[in-house]
Amino acid sequence: AQRVTQPEKLLSVFKGAPVELKCNYSYSGSPELFWYVQYSRQRLQLLLRHISRESIKGFTADLNKGETSFHLKKPFAQEEDSAMYYCALLNTGFQKLVFGTGTRLLVSP
């Protein structure tokens, strides 16, 4: 069965500090992984997907199949990065997106 694990419920950092939000997954097939962000009481927005290997708002994420991880990183956090971040795995067989429990990032001035 597929599973996405985000071990940190809350990550608190100061502005300008590096950020790493952890995501581990289990999936028997070839994974399609995503990061979604939700700003306060807003809809979820796609931040990154691993197949595009792009950088959005300074965030990057690399798929590590050996460690089954897809950690989200940013070298210098900004206050506007404060939000809820969800890692998600696409079950391509059933076309369903499976989410982790989320990590709240709080960036203090």
Place this chain on the structure above:
Amino acid sequence: DAGITQSPRHKVTETGTPVTLRCHQTENHRYMYWYRQDPGHGLRLIHYSYGVKDTDKGEVSDGYSVSRSKTEDFLLTLESATSSQTSVYFCAIRKANYGYTFGSGTRLTVV
């Protein structure tokens, strides 16, 4: 405009009453989904649809039913609302290249 709207945005209802939430899309996508969002649980899939009148259960489908009589509308019904169904409900559509777009959510309170 994300091409997807949910209604109502907020609702308070009494235990035992039926409740229907609506998801409407304007872009003719085949796949539509209903998730609920709860602290500590993230988003969990309730039901999804892969076409008109084609639906399937997700991981937390008990107490919920869905209907899709036309491509643009995906309805979620709580047959007899309970306090455990107090949650924020999100609808999503799957776009090309596996991109998912989410609605703004419906905040449901069952008292």
